[in-house]
Amino acid sequence: MTIVRMDNVSIVVEDLDATISFFVELGMILEGRMMVDEEWAGRVTGVRDQKVEIAMLRTPDGHSRIELSHFHAPAMASDHRLAPVNSLGYLRVMFAVTDLDDTLARLRQFGATIVDEVVNYRDVYRLCYIRGPEGILLGLAQQLK
Structure with missing residues (x-):
């Protein structure tokens, strides 16, 4: 099964x-x-x-x-929030978005920062990693036409 x-x-x-x-x-x-x-x-x-x-x-x-x-x-046992992307274990969640620039502008108001830069992947996606509240790592991807 x-x-x-x-x-x-x-x-x-x-x-x-x-x-x-x-x-x-x-x-x-x-x-x-x-x-x-x-x-x-x-x-x-x-x-x-x-x-x-x-x-x-x-x-x-x-x-x-x-x-x-x-x-x-009980109290938190450990803290993995600022682990770099090449750390072992679960790392990030990726979301598909309709408008990456708009999404980034809105999330910046909540403290989000881009990990490095927004990239164009083979004219298929614009994508980036961001750190949200408490250092949570997310991926954002906008499919290009």
């Missing part, structure tokens, strides 16, 4: 409100927020006695989601 779909990507953040605002500005839709502190959650994650507030956001097409998590307990 193969997988059916990918449900979401989870990102742990310190400032849940600011990060939600950033992703909503990007065009994602907030589906809801809730506190998860029941015993079953620690058995799934291996982090016992956790108290974590989560927010689920979905893309406008309804196919992809990001789960933002803020741990109230």
